[in-house]
Amino acid sequence: MKRGISQRLGFFSLFxxxxxxxxxxxxxxxxxxxxxVSAISWExxxxxxxxxxTAGGVAPAILGTFYLTLGAVVFSLPLGVACAIYLCExxxxxxxxxxxxxSINNLAGVPSVVFGLFGLAVFVKFLDFGVSILSGxxxxxxxxxxxxxxxxxxxLLAVPQSYREASFxxxxxxxxxxxxxxxxxxxxxILTGVILSIGRVAGETAPILFTAATxxxxxxxxxxxxEVMALPYHIYALxxxxxxxxxxxxxxxxxxxxxLILVLMxxxxxxIIRQKQRSKYG
Amino acid sequence: xADKIRMKLENVNFFYADTQALYEINLDIYQNKVTAIIGxxxxxxxxxxxxxxxxxxxxxxxxxxxxxxxDGHDIYDPKVDVVDVRRRIGMVFQKPNPFxxxxxxxxxxxxxxxxxxxxxxxxxxVEKSLKDATLWKEVSDRLHSSALQLSGGQQxxxxxxxxxxxxxxxxxxxxxxxxxxxxxxxxxxELIQExxxxxxxxxxxxxxxxxxxxxxxxxxxMLGKMIEYxxxxxxxxxxxxxxxxxxxxxxxx
Ligand SMILES: Nc1ncnc2c1ncn2[C@@H]1O[C@H](COP(=O)(O)OP(=O)(O)OP(=O)(O)O)[C@@H](O)[C@H]1O
Ligand SMILES: [Mg+2]
Numbered sequence: 001m002k003r004g005i006s007q008r009l010g011f012f013s014l015f016x017x018x019x020x021x022x023x024x025x026x027x028x029x030x031x032x033x034x035x036x037v038s039a040i041s042w043e044x045x046x047x048x049x050x051x052x053x054t055a056g057g058v059a060p061a062i063l064g065t066f067y068l069t070l071g072a073v074v075f076s077l078p079l080g081v082a083c084a085i086y087l088c089e090x091x092x093x094x095x096x097x098x099x100x101x102x103s104i105n106n107l108a109g110v111p112s113v114v115f116g117l118f119g120l121a122v123f124v125k126f127l128d129f130g131v132s133i134l135s136g137x138x139x140x141x142x143x144x145x146x147x148x149x150x151x152x153x154x155x156l157l158a159v160p161q162s163y164r165e166a167s168f169x170x171x172x173x174x175x176x177x178x179x180x181x182x183x184x185x186x187x188x189x190i191l192t193g194v195i196l197s198i199g200r201v202a203g204e205t206a207p208i209l210f211t212a213a214t215x216x217x218x219x220x221x222x223x224x225x226x227e228v229m230a231l232p233y234h235i236y237a238l239x240x241x242x243x244x245x246x247x248x249x250x251x252x253x254x255x256x257x258x259x260l261i262l263v264l265m266x267x268x269x270x271x272i273i274r275q276k277q278r279s280k281y282g
Numbered sequence: 283x284a285d286k287i288r289m290k291l292e293n294v295n296f297f298y299a300d301t302q303a304l305y306e307i308n309l310d311i312y313q314n315k316v317t318a319i320i321g322x323x324x325x326x327x328x329x330x331x332x333x334x335x336x337x338x339x340x341x342x343x344x345x346x347x348x349x350x351x352x353d354g355h356d357i358y359d360p361k362v363d364v365v366d367v368r369r370r371i372g373m374v375f376q377k378p379n380p381f382x383x384x385x386x387x388x389x390x391x392x393x394x395x396x397x398x399x400x401x402x403x404x405x406x407x408v409e410k411s412l413k414d415a416t417l418w419k420e421v422s423d424r425l426h427s428s429a430l431q432l433s434g435g436q437q438x439x440x441x442x443x444x445x446x447x448x449x450x451x452x453x454x455x456x457x458x459x460x461x462x463x464x465x466x467x468x469x470x471x472e473l474i475q476e477x478x479x480x481x482x483x484x485x486x487x488x489x490x491x492x493x494x495x496x497x498x499x500x501x502x503x504m505l506g507k508m509i510e511y512x513x514x515x516x517x518x519x520x521x522x523x524x525x526x527x528x529x530x531x532x533x534x535x
Contacts (some may be wrong), residue, residue, distance in 0.1 A: 171396070172391075184383075
């Protein structure tokens with residue numbers, strides 16, 4: 001009897017925690033939508049800003065966020081997966097490698113503005129890429145590298161050892177085993193890491209503040225050395241440096257809503273791909 | 283013993299880090315015969331069978347002393363490619379471990395990694411291997427569905443087919459039937475009888491009747507030491523050591 005009550009109490013408090021979480025999530029979505037939806041229109045999504053950013057659209061910022069995100073993933077995915085493969089499948093299991101692992105995990109905790117400063121010093125100034133899409137992509141890429149490495153490592157470690165043994169016993173080399181068995185089986189796990197990273201890259205402001213973003217562009221970027229507009233920075237700029245706060249505030253909320261929807265869309269897409277991958281075999 | 287020697291172990295000692303798992307193993311494995319390895323749990327059966335195709339090299343800090351020959355060539359010679367050894371000496375594991383791929387791709391895996399591109403040959407070989415493993419009838423209409431949907435016994439025969447597809451000369455099996463029901467076990471035993479026409483087989487088993495039924499030679503191991511190695515018939519009817527008799531009759535272990 002007593003156990004029954006405490007069990008029910010336990011479930012109830014867990015349920016309550018879940019409700020609170022859901023409430024905040026719902027509140028954010030409601031709040032952003034309520035304030036932003038009036039700004040959204042076909043013109044908003046497809047036009048360049050007009051009249052000192054009080055009218056027109058934010059298409060360059062949407063496109064810029066897309067470029068930056070894509071570039072960061074293209075840069076960090078192969079590098080991160082390769083690094084994880086080395087650490088999990090090749091490297092000897094000793095303290096040096098452990099140290100590397102710990103460092104990578106610590107890197108994930110570095111504040112994003114620090115990555116921004118690093119990007120400014122190295123890519124913008126030292127390598128002379130200037131404030132550009134390239135500098136932004138590299139900075140964002142480095143920022144999410146630890147996440148991609150950890151996610152990939154976890155995915156690789158989750159592949160049963162018996163798959164590797166079976167492959168070796170058939171006369172496969174280590175690389176053949178990785179390519180044909182280990183990587184395909186860990187793809188969905190790696191993908192999860194990428195999804196989470198995409199959400200983070202798309203929404204970060206600090207790393208692109210000094211490396212890629214600009215408040216206003218007349219048109220679209222024409223090379224990887226151009227500055228870009230980006231949604232999160234655009235929101236920040238509208239709210240802090242806008243010259244017509246009254247007309248600009250709802251544009252900022254519109255941007256926030258677009259960003260939210262984009263991230264949700266990417267996540268959903270990736271989850272669908274992952275489910276497909278999982279249900280294909282198994 | 284007029285049988286032809288295929289593999290030979292000379293003074294083999296094996297260590298996991300600091301602990302010795304095998305002591306002074308001297309063993310001849312005969313062509314087209316089934317050699318069974320029996321002994322109590324933890325006596326080193328799996329360790330020994332893994333040495334035969336160098337799978338033990340995947341274990342960090344393990345060390346092997348002595349010589350192991352295949353057709354008179356030392357398979358641990360530094361000049362010998364381990365990949366080549368494993369292609370010639372195939373292995374079936376205790377737990378069925380098909381890849382999370384289609385049935386077809388599982389069997390064709392060894393051909394793919396050997397660079398075989400000829401579709402006709404691959405199709406032919408997959409069918410032949412599945413037939414040799416007595417699985418063809420059950421899966422011929424769903425070759426492209428997942429191997430993980432098969433039953434445990436079917437999965438194990440698939441793993442055997444996968445091993446046969448690369449045409450090894452010696453087939454090692456570590457308790458291949460221990461996770462299976464009696465029907466599947468009977469099928470695998472029957473299969474082993476057929477396979478020895480073409481292959482040399484080494485099998486680890488916990489099941490005395492199974493060893494007596496299917497093997498030609500039997501090795502009895504205890505605590506990493508060879509206690510007795512002889513023709514199966516002799517081991518099971520007239521063992522030369524008391525301890526062997528005790529083990530076989532189930533008085534311990
Ligand atoms: N990877 C390993 N590292 C260290 N010791 C090991 C390792 N694998 C096995 N051993 C030890 O080596 C000895 C022999 O193990 P092995 O697996 O060969 O026994 P086995 O005869 O196959 O037993 P079973 O019948 O239970 O499968 C055991 O004492 C075991 O604890
Ligand atoms: Mg064993």
